[in-house]
Amino acid sequence: MDASQPSGAEASAKVIDGKLVAQQIREEIAAEVSRMKDAIGAVPGLAVILVGDRKDSATYVRNKKKACEAAGINSFEVRLQEDSAEAEVLKHIAAFNDDPAVHGILVQLPLPKHMNEENVLNAVSIEKDVDGFHPLNIGRLAMRGRDPLFVPCTPKGCIELLRRSGVQISGKRAVVIGRSNIVGMPAALLLQREDATVTIVHSRTKNPEEIVKQADIVVSAVGQSNMVRGSWLKPGAVVIDVGINAVEHVQKDASCSRGYKLVGDVCYEEASKVASAVTPVPGGVGPMTIAMLLSNTLASAKRIHNFQ
Amino acid sequence: MDASQPSGAEASAKVIDGKLVAQQIREEIAAEVSRMKDAIGAVPGLAVILVGDRKDSATYVRNKKKACEAAGINSFEVRLQEDSAEAEVLKHIAAFNDDPAVHGILVQLPLPKHMNEENVLNAVSIEKDVDGFHPLNIGRLAMRGRDPLFVPCTPKGCIELLRRSGVQISGKRAVVIGRSNIVGMPAALLLQREDATVTIVHSRTKNPEEIVKQADIVVSAVGQSNMVRGSWLKPGAVVIDVGINAVEHVQKDASCSRGYKLVGDVCYEEASKVASAVTPVPGGVGPMTIAMLLSNTLASAKRIHNFQ
Numbered sequence: 001m002d003a004s005q006p007s008g009a010e011a012s013a014k015v016i017d018g019k020l021v022a023q024q025i026r027e028e029i030a031a032e033v034s035r036m037k038d039a040i041g042a043v044p045g046l047a048v049i050l051v052g053d054r055k056d057s058a059t060y061v062r063n064k065k066k067a068c069e070a071a072g073i074n075s076f077e078v079r080l081q082e083d084s085a086e087a088e089v090l091k092h093i094a095a096f097n098d099d100p101a102v103h104g105i106l107v108q109l110p111l112p113k114h115m116n117e118e119n120v121l122n123a124v125s126i127e128k129d130v131d132g133f134h135p136l137n138i139g140r141l142a143m144r145g146r147d148p149l150f151v152p153c154t155p156k157g158c159i160e161l162l163r164r165s166g167v168q169i170s171g172k173r174a175v176v177i178g179r180s181n182i183v184g185m186p187a188a189l190l191l192q193r194e195d196a197t198v199t200i201v202h203s204r205t206k207n208p209e210e211i212v213k214q215a216d217i218v219v220s221a222v223g224q225s226n227m228v229r230g231s232w233l234k235p236g237a238v239v240i241d242v243g244i245n246a247v248e249h250v251q252k253d254a255s256c257s258r259g260y261k262l263v264g265d266v267c268y269e270e271a272s273k274v275a276s277a278v279t280p281v282p283g284g285v286g287p288m289t290i291a292m293l294l295s296n297t298l299a300s301a302k303r304i305h306n307f308q
Numbered sequence: 309m310d311a312s313q314p315s316g317a318e319a320s321a322k323v324i325d326g327k328l329v330a331q332q333i334r335e336e337i338a339a340e341v342s343r344m345k346d347a348i349g350a351v352p353g354l355a356v357i358l359v360g361d362r363k364d365s366a367t368y369v370r371n372k373k374k375a376c377e378a379a380g381i382n383s384f385e386v387r388l389q390e391d392s393a394e395a396e397v398l399k400h401i402a403a404f405n406d407d408p409a410v411h412g413i414l415v416q417l418p419l420p421k422h423m424n425e426e427n428v429l430n431a432v433s434i435e436k437d438v439d440g441f442h443p444l445n446i447g448r449l450a451m452r453g454r455d456p457l458f459v460p461c462t463p464k465g466c467i468e469l470l471r472r473s474g475v476q477i478s479g480k481r482a483v484v485i486g487r488s489n490i491v492g493m494p495a496a497l498l499l500q501r502e503d504a505t506v507t508i509v510h511s512r513t514k515n516p517e518e519i520v521k522q523a524d525i526v527v528s529a530v531g532q533s534n535m536v537r538g539s540w541l542k543p544g545a546v547v548i549d550v551g552i553n554a555v556e557h558v559q560k561d562a563s564c565s566r567g568y569k570l571v572g573d574v575c576y577e578e579a580s581k582v583a584s585a586v587t588p589v590p591g592g593v594g595p596m597t598i599a600m601l602l603s604n605t606l607a608s609a610k611r612i613h614n615f616q
Binding site: 198204 | 426442443445446447449487489493497503509510512513514
C-alpha cells in the first residue's frame with residue numbers, strides 16, 4: 001500500500017492473533033503433557049512464588065495457574081507477606097530446587113523493595129529457570145554455538161508469533177525498541193540468532209523514527225502508549241507490539257468499563273495502514289507469554305526425565 | 309573533509325595509535341602493581357595454559373609473558389603436548405583455580421580438535437576468568453544493572469581506544485561488523501552499555517555498506533582484508549579495525565620481508581580520506597588486547613585481595 005497517503009487508505013495489515021496462536025500452542029503442550037504422562041508417568045510441575053499483595057501480580061499468578069491446569073501441568077504456589085524476609089523466599093526456592101516434582105520455578109516480579117532481586121533470581125537452579133532470566137542463560141543466548149536452557153518467555157513468544165505467521169527473519173532488518181533485561185535485550189539476541197540484522201533503539205537514541213523506518217521487523221517493548229506512529233514504519237513492515245499500557249480515557253465505550261483501556265507502544269490505527277502485519281494490544285504478545293512459560297516448563301520436564 | 313572527492317583529497321583522519329595508548333596503560337598498570345606490592349605484599353599472577361605447537365599461539369603466549377614481566381605481574385605457564393587428554397588440561401585449571409598466587413587463568417585458543425572448548429573454558433573459575441569468555445560474564449555484560457567480573461580483552465581494548473581518543477559514544481550510531489563470541493558480540497554489548505545505538509552487521513546482512521554508512525563509530529572484526537571500503541564510511545566516522553589479516557604480496561618493500569604483510573578489515577588508505585580517526589593495522593587494536601589482559605589480571609588481584 002501507499003504509505004504517503006495513510007489517512008485516506010483503509011487498514012490493510014494482517015492482524016497477528018496472539019490469542020489464537022497461544023491457544024494452539026497450549027493445546028499442543030497439553031497433548032505432549034498427556035503423551036509424557038502415559039509414557040513415563042511423569043507430569044511437568046511449575047512452582048510460583050508470589051510476595052506481597054500487588055493486584056496485577058496476583059492476576060498474573062492466577063492466570064498462570066489456570067493455564068497450567070488446562071494443560072495438565074501441576075502447579076505449586078507459595079504466597080508470602082509483603083514484609084517477608086529475603087531468606088524466607090530463598091528457603092522456598094531451595095526447597096523447589098530439590099523437589100523432583102517441580103521442573104520450573106518462577107518468582108513473580110517485581111519483588112518488594114527490601115529484597116535483592118539479583119540474589120533471589122540467582123538462587124533458582126539453572127535447570128529450573130523457566131523464566132530464562134539467569135545471566136548464564138542470557139550469556140548462552142548471546143553466544144554463538146551455545147544454547148540457553150531456557151529462553152525468556154515474552155521475547156520467545158515474539159519470535160514464535162513471527163514464525164507461525166510465516167514471517168522470514170533471516171537476512172531481514174529488525175529494530176527492537178527498548179533494551180530491558182526481560183524483553184528488549186533478549187528479543188534482540190533471539191532475532192540475531194535467527195540471522196536478522198538487529199538494531200536496538202533506546203532512550204538515548206537520536207532520531208529513533210529514522211532507524212525504525214528501515215526495519216522489516218519492529219519489536220517494541222518500551223511501555224509508552226502510542227509512541228510508534230504510522231509515519232515511523234516502513235511500508236510492509238511486520239510489527240510486534242509488546243507494550244501493554246493502561247491509558248485513562250473519558251469516553252465510555254465497550255472496551256472501557258473500568259475507566260481505562262489497554263494500548264500498546266504502537267499507534268495501532270496508523271500502523272494498520274502501513275504495516276503488512278501487526279499484533280493487537282491486548283490479544284497479541286500478551287497471551288504468548290504464558291504459553292511460552294508452559295512450553296519452557298514442559299521442555300524442562302522432558303529434559304530432566306530424558307523424555308523426547 | 310569532503311567525501312565526494314576522496315580521490316583528490318589528502319588523508320586527514322587522525323591515526324589512533326594503539327601501540328602508544330597500550331604502552332601508557334601498561335605503565336599505569338606497572339605503577340599500580342608496584343603500589344599494591346608495597347602496600348600489602350601481594351603481586352598479581354597470570355597463569356597461561358598452552359596446548360600444542362601452533363607457532364602463532366606460542367608467539368602470543370611469549371608476548372603475554374613478556375608483558376607480564378614488564379608490568380611486574382607474575383606469570384605461570386603450562387605447556388602440554390598436542391595429544392594431551394582434556395582431563396590433563398582440566399587438572400591444571402583446577403590447580404590454578406585453587407592457587408592463591410594466581411589471579412587470572414588464560415587457556416590459549418584454539419585448543420586441539422579432540423578437546424571440548426566449552427568444557428575447558430567453563431572449568432576456569434569465574435573469579436579468575438580474565439578472558440571474560442565465561443557465559444556468566446557475557447550474560448552480565450548483556451544485562452542492565454549487572455556487572456561482569458571481566459570484560460573480554462579485545463572489545464574492552466576497542467572501547468578504551470575510543471575513550472582515550474576522546475570519542476563520545478553515548479547517543480552515537482555504532483555498527484559492529486562481525487558477531488564472534490570473542491570480539492563482535494561483546495563489542496556490541498559494550499557499546500550498548502555506553503549508550504550507543506548499536507547494529508551488528510554479519511554475513512547474512514544485505515547491503516552492509518548502507519548500514520555501515522550510517523555509523524558514527526565502526527568496529528570491524530571480520531577477518532577479511534580490505535572488506536570495508538572508503539565508500540562504506542560516513543564522513544567523519546571513527547573506525548576501529550580489529551581485523552588482522554596476513555596477505556601475500558609480491559612487491560618487496562620494508563614491511564614485507566616475510567613475503568606477506570598484515571592488513572585490517574578496512575581499506576586503510578581509503579578510510580583515511582573519509583574517517584575522522586582510524587586505527588592502523590598493525591599497531592591499532594592489537595597491542596591493546598594484551599594491555600587489557602594485564603588490566604583484567606590486576607583488577608582480579610585487587611578484588612581478591614580487597615585492595616583499592
